[in-house]
Amino acid sequence: MATMTAGEKSPDWQQAARIAIFVFAMVLYLTPLVSAALFGFTLPGKGFTLESLLPTLSEPEFWPAVLQTLELAVLTSLSSLALLIPTLIWLHLRSPRLLAVADGLSLIPFVVPAIALVTGANLFFRAVAPSFLVSVYSLVPFYVVLTLPLVFRALDAGIRVIDVKTLMDAASSLGAGTIRAIIQVILPNLRTAILNAALLSSTYVIGEYVLSSLLLHTTFPVVIEETGQTYPRAAAALSFVAIMGTWLLMLLLSILTRGKQIRLMSVGAGNLAADAR
Amino acid sequence: MAKVGAPAADGSFRRSRRSPGGLLRGLLRGLLRGLLRWVGILPYFVFIAIFLIIPVLATFWSSLHEGGKLSMGSLAKLWEPQYRNAFETSISLSLLTAIVGGVLGLLLAWALATTTRPRWLKSIVQSFSAVASQSGGVALAFAFIAAIGTQGVVTGLIEQATGWNLTSAVNILSFFGLAIVYLYFQIPLMAILMVPTLEGVKSEWGEAAASLGASRWQYLRQIALPIMMPSIAGALLLLFANSFSAYATAYALTGGSVNLVPVLVGFFISGNVLTDTSFASALVTGMIIITIIAMAVRALLMRRSTRWLQ
Numbered sequence: 001m002a003t004m005t006a007g008e009k010s011p012d013w014q015q016a017a018r019i020a021i022f023v024f025a026m027v028l029y030l031t032p033l034v035s036a037a038l039f040g041f042t043l044p045g046k047g048f049t050l051e052s053l054l055p056t057l058s059e060p061e062f063w064p065a066v067l068q069t070l071e072l073a074v075l076t077s078l079s080s081l082a083l084l085i086p087t088l089i090w091l092h093l094r095s096p097r098l099l100a101v102a103d104g105l106s107l108i109p110f111v112v113p114a115i116a117l118v119t120g121a122n123l124f125f126r127a128v129a130p131s132f133l134v135s136v137y138s139l140v141p142f143y144v145v146l147t148l149p150l151v152f153r154a155l156d157a158g159i160r161v162i163d164v165k166t167l168m169d170a171a172s173s174l175g176a177g178t179i180r181a182i183i184q185v186i187l188p189n190l191r192t193a194i195l196n197a198a199l200l201s202s203t204y205v206i207g208e209y210v211l212s213s214l215l216l217h218t219t220f221p222v223v224i225e226e227t228g229q230t231y232p233r234a235a236a237a238l239s240f241v242a243i244m245g246t247w248l249l250m251l252l253l254s255i256l257t258r259g260k261q262i263r264l265m266s267v268g269a270g271n272l273a274a275d276a277r
Numbered sequence: 278m279a280k281v282g283a284p285a286a287d288g289s290f291r292r293s294r295r296s297p298g299g300l301l302r303g304l305l306r307g308l309l310r311g312l313l314r315w316v317g318i319l320p321y322f323v324f325i326a327i328f329l330i331i332p333v334l335a336t337f338w339s340s341l342h343e344g345g346k347l348s349m350g351s352l353a354k355l356w357e358p359q360y361r362n363a364f365e366t367s368i369s370l371s372l373l374t375a376i377v378g379g380v381l382g383l384l385l386a387w388a389l390a391t392t393t394r395p396r397w398l399k400s401i402v403q404s405f406s407a408v409a410s411q412s413g414g415v416a417l418a419f420a421f422i423a424a425i426g427t428q429g430v431v432t433g434l435i436e437q438a439t440g441w442n443l444t445s446a447v448n449i450l451s452f453f454g455l456a457i458v459y460l461y462f463q464i465p466l467m468a469i470l471m472v473p474t475l476e477g478v479k480s481e482w483g484e485a486a487a488s489l490g491a492s493r494w495q496y497l498r499q500i501a502l503p504i505m506m507p508s509i510a511g512a513l514l515l516l517f518a519n520s521f522s523a524y525a526t527a528y529a530l531t532g533g534s535v536n537l538v539p540v541l542v543g544f545f546i547s548g549n550v551l552t553d554t555s556f557a558s559a560l561v562t563g564m565i566i567i568t569i570i571a572m573a574v575r576a577l578l579m580r581r582s583t584r585w586l587q
Binding site (some may be wrong): 017022025026028029036083086087090094095098108109111118125127142144208210214225236239242247250 | 320331384385401405425565568
């Protein structure tokens with residue numbers, strides 16, 4: 001009934017304005033995407049074709065770059081989880097007071113743009129361990145750092161909901177050791193939070209350009225950029241695939257976090273994207 | 278004289294009550310317990326120190342040293358016209374996209390927060406906004422070139438229909454072209470940030486104001502806006518920082534023809550211009566300081582805004 005009266009009270013022009021705003025927003029969102037698909041997958045007088053992609057697909061560095069990007073996404077997700085899950089469980093069980101400290105630390109990347117971190121990394125690691133940045137896997141710890149504000153929050157929110165202490169007590173009263181209790185009781189209860197965190201990491205890594213290009217590693221976005229120098233149509237096609245891929249991942253994410261989505265987004269919104277930009 | 282001896286007497290009193298060994302053992306036990314509490318956070322702390330804090334501090338340190346000596350030379354160089362211009366361009370691009378994106382995003386947030394009737398339309402727009410607010414980077418840059426670049430699809434359609442060339446008004450590779458691309462994520466970001474705030478504005482406040490004889494405009498100006506102001510300003514600061522630190526989109530789109538700080542830093546790192554690390558560090562230090570100011574003011578504002586809008 002309340003919504004009915006609210007609906008009745010708002011004048012017609014307001015309803016019309018809302019619809020107009022929605023239509024405008026959807027046109028804005030879809031225009032670049034549809035344009036990229038049309039520009040990339042059609043040629044004048046030929047209709048749909050994959051022809052413009054051929055020079056890129058035959059490039060020897062293309063498939064290795066795609067595989068490497070996927071590998072980095074998996075490694076970053078796993079490293080984040082390996083670092084944060086034990087830390088968070090420890091903090092919740094043993095020293096909840098330090099949670100605030102850990103939380104504060106996880107927010108530092110908010111004020112350090114990716115371009116700033118890559119400058120510092122270049123400076124410090126070239127001086128201390130010159131061969132470190134040569135390996136493509138050296139990107140992983142920096143990706144973990146840059147996704148920290150979001151991933152930390154996603155996992156922490158998951159742990160807060162399940163009441164680790166009670167679960168651990170219950171498990172140990174049934175005779176499970178600490179490790180066994182974590183693996184068989186805590187982790188299964190964190191499924192959604194873990195998947196959530198992994199999706200956030202992967203979305204970020206798949207689009208990451210700043211660190212990989214400036215540290216001279218050939219990842220998927222770097223290939224798109226290089227392709228764009230000579231074959232704009234191929235770059236548009238690849239961009240379409242990349243955008244669709246990340247959008248699907250994010251829609252999956254928003255289905256997983258239904259309800260919590262807005263809060264999570266408004267805490268971290270912008271940060272993830274700003275670093276990928 | 279007696280007073281001078283007092284601390285000694287006091288000390289000996291304490292010593293007589295507790296042996297030095299016991300005191301030491303107690304201290305050690307306390308220390309151990311404290312340390313144990315920190316053990317769990319240690320790997321996390323060491324990780325952040327190595328891969329975030331030390332590199333950032335190294336940048337600060339390097340910006341304050343030239344040729345191994347303490348010097349303000351690099352930081353002073355930021356005031357030279359071409360570099361000051363980069364900061365000015367970056368700041369104006371960020372201000373422009375934050376304000377325009379803020380106003381349009383607020384409208385979109387209003388539409389999302391107050392719509393009840395076509396639910397499906399609302400949820401589609403909300404999902405797309407959430408996703409678009411996180412888009413960006415190289416892929417978005419090329420998608421926009423495909424849309425409104427010189428050979429772009431939209432450019433072509435408009436030229437066919439009206440004979441007018443869009444690129445004569447908006448060059449995608451220029452400052453304003455870049456602003457349009459940034460608005461693609463700034464508008465939905467503002468909307469996503471503001472929807473919870475707008476939903477927190479209670480309809481009772483409007484009814485109460487109306488019953489006291491306030492017009493809609495008076496209600497908006499004297500009640501709704503003042504309540505929302507801290508969170509609007511906070512969101513605008515986030516939008517500012519968001520566009521200020523963007524590198525990939527700007528580089529992929531303009532390749533450096535627009536003089537922006539992040540792009541300039543990129544040139545220094547890749548060694549395209551020169552390899553003055555101290556000056557590159559100074560540029561980065563300037564960037565971090567501006568971002569810290571924006572985010573710190575935002576944090577203060579957010580603390581104020583949560584009072585009403587819970």
